[in-house]
Amino acid sequence: MTSTQPRIILLFSGKRKSGKDYLTDLIQKRLTAEMCCILRLSAPLKQQYAKDHSLDYEELLGSGQYKESYRADMIRWGEMKRQQDSGFFCRLAIKHATQPIWIISDCRRMSDVQWFHEEFSDRCICVRVEASEQTRSQRGWRFTTGIDDAESECGLDEGVKFDYIIRNDGADDVLEKQLEDLLSLIKSREDESNAQNNIKPEK
Numbered sequence: 294m295t296s297t298q299p300r301i302i303l304l305f306s307g308k309r310k311s312g313k314d315y316l317t318d319l320i321q322k323r324l325t326a327e328m329c330c331i332l333r334l335s336a337p338l339k340q341q342y343a344k345d346h347s348l349d350y351e352e353l354l355g356s357g358q359y360k361e362s363y364r365a366d367m368i369r370w371g372e373m374k375r376q377q378d379s380g381f382f383c384r385l386a387i388k389h390a391t392q393p394i395w396i397i398s399d400c401r402r403m404s405d406v407q408w409f410h411e412e413f414s415d416r417c418i419c420v421r422v423e424a425s426e427q428t429r430s431q432r433g434w435r436f437t438t439g440i441d442d443a444e445s446e447c448g449l450d451e452g453v454k455f456d457y458i459i460r461n462d463g464a465d466d467v468l469e470k471q472l473e474d475l476l477s478l479i480k481s482r483e484d485e486s487n488a489q490n491n492i493k494p495e496k
């Protein structure tokens with residue numbers, strides 16, 4: 294298991310090309326890599342899938358057509374693994390995490406969210422990234438039957454109480470205000486956690 298327990302876990306979700314990677318990179322920079330790590334549930338999935346199928350793992354981590362051409366079969370394989378063990382990819386993703394703040398950048402299923410809430414009940418912040426279909430299309434998204442109408446993209450459309458929703462349609466000033474609000478929420482949750490554990494807040 295992990296060598297340290299996290300103080301805060303940000304559970305990010307959002308549709309393809311909504312900006313999950315873009316925003317989590319921005320947030321990690323604000324929090325610094327010393328304090329915050331980005332963990333992807335899809336990373337261990339892609340690593341094993343690439344090994345099993347003699348594919349390029351780095352290309353699967355990318356954002357090009359290579360990944361898209363294997364997405365459907367990766368989804369199929371990933372869901373089979375989750376049916377056997379819903380926490381399989383969650384445990385692998387956090388295995389080497391040491392920073393106090395974790396960003397899980399790609400939650401897709403209720404089982405992902407439920408696993409983290411069960412393991413780290415009082416430390417999770419659920420964040421939804423939203424962008425219009427027009428914006429997503431401008432970023433290269435095209436609706437794909439069997440992908441965009443399936444659990445991988447729709448599994449968290451209902452039934453989740455998000456702590457924060459980021460509208461990411463491109464207006465930098467609107468985004469900046471939302472990032473500041475989210476960082477304030479993170480700080481307040483940390484202070485609450487510290488108070489509960491009698492830890493003096495950092496200056």
Ligand SMILES: Nc1ncnc2c1ncn2[C@@H]1O[C@H](COP(=O)(O)OP(=O)(O)O)[C@@H](O)[C@H]1O
Pocket residue numbers: 307308309310311312313314315316356432461462463464468
């Ligand atoms: N607010 C933004 N401003 C500029 N480019 C953005 C913004 N949000 C997303 N992008 C760009 O849109 C594309 C998709 O974003 P990405 O974070 O990869 O989406 P996701 O991880 O949700 O599929 C990337 O090229 C990214 O750099």
Ligand SMILES: C[C@@](O)(CCOP(=O)(O)OP(=O)(O)O)CC(=O)O
Pocket residue numbers: 308309310313314334335338353354355360364367368371399401444445446
């Ligand atoms: C099989 C996947 O894990 C592939 C996810 O790949 P990315 O996380 O790269 O996807 P986006 O960034 O949203 O485009 C999806 C799943 O249902 O597990």
